[in-house]
Amino acid sequence: MEVSFNDVKYTYPGGVEALKGITFNVPTGQSLAIVGQNGAGKTTLVRHLNGIFQPTSGTVTVGDWTTAGHTIAELSARVGYVFQNPDEQLFARKVFDDVAFGPRNLKFDEEAVASAVTEALEETGLTKEAQSHPHHLSLSERKRVALAAVLAMKTPVVVLDEPTTGQDHNGVRMIASIVKKLREANRTVIAITHDMDFCAENFERVIVMAQGEVLADSSPENVFNLPEVLAKARVEAPQLERLASSLGWKSHPMNVDAFVDNLEAKSR
């Protein structure tokens, strides 16, 4: 499902101008990463997709709906949003119930609920924790419960607010493979991240934001080769891109294999 922002401005009640006119669209099945400095407006922006926020001016569309014309409950059938802070999202006393909440709300029958929950817990490595109290889990585990809760809703659009935060190596890999699977299923994925290696390795398009504006919008290879933009957004290139550029290479390796392929080519 396609989503779009059309000259979206948002000012918080206290007067902070968080979004200063954002326009872009994300076609069905695309995987988009949003990066940029703390306070750039990333969270504020994506919270418009499920109607938590309505633009001060401009419009946001999700498929053939304008968000202004629909309730949060209606929009939640189309857009799943995983919160930056899982403790704002989770409230049940059992992991299973937190994950079942969405599908039940969407009126899945109990059998479909059970299978959606089982699948989502498996994808996030939490099968063993189904009966645990979320507050007895570590923060990164709770963050994955929050992710499972959204996956279980099987929405055509999935929005992840800093999904790899606090995850270990296995957790990051798990999330990378979830993003890949969502893409393969032609679902639209939008992820906010501060992890540039994760970004370069798993997304086809990157938007860089600073101070309520979009500074760049292109492929990872292009975006991470714009030093002024990166500096302005307090972002750095992925590790091996930084290494390649320090070594004076002209290529832009976005992952380990690409880097070593380059090395091999140079040794011939």
Next chain:
Amino acid sequence: MIKLSDVSYAYPDTDHYTLTNVDLDVPQGEVVGIVGASGAGKTTLAKIISGFIPHVDGGALSGRIEVDGINLPESTLAIAVSHVGLVIQSPFNQISGAKFTVREELAFGLENQGVEREEMATRVGEVAKLLGIETLLDRSPYALSGGQQQLVAIASMIIMRTPVLVMDEPTSQLDPGGTRMVFDVMSKLRDSGITLVVFEHKVELLREHASTVHVIADHQIVASGPARKVLSDPRLEKWAIGTTRYTRAAALAEEKSLLPKSTELPVSLEDSIDVFKGFKNLKKG
């Protein structure tokens, strides 16, 4: 400065130990890194070193824990917090909830200690400048982005000037520039004699700033040593901590005989520039 001997711990109402027989020795005036998988027990250890376990969380704690000359379990939380500050993992939960502005929030701990108004204002100004949050001082601590809130949480502990600072994933929500800034601040604090223990997943930054790194796995400390040595250890994959892309690229290059076998793989950008510069010369020569 910090000495743990044979420390074991089980949370209340659980039938298993989260940490068993942990020994840890942190000298004064160092930045020490601790890495471990999700659920390995990092936060648990951070709470033990700062007295929150057992004074807040309870549970079954055994062994000896000495920080800045204080036997923490036999002391009180009030005494503990005057020796060691804990930046907790979730910045949202660090905020007191008692104050309307970031400025007041930062002063909150000093106020409780009866520090004079003028000195309070000076120290708030200093710490805000150090962390680049001057423009946020008059905002509500709740009307902030996640990363901004994390900086406020860090500032609210640094301002206390405790001899020991324990930071539980302090840069988890920071942008790359902010992450570097916080690590630079840690190094500065260390230069002024403060002892820092930082729990982190960002291996590259730990390599650049920590002298020693410890690994938690299987409820214990399973490896300790100089940052580069520990952080290039291939077992890091097995422990689900993972190595940097620099380390992985060099390992793959060695496997393909593009680089000579090394004794210690590179971990940071600087380490790898050394290694791969060599590669160019090797091929030319």
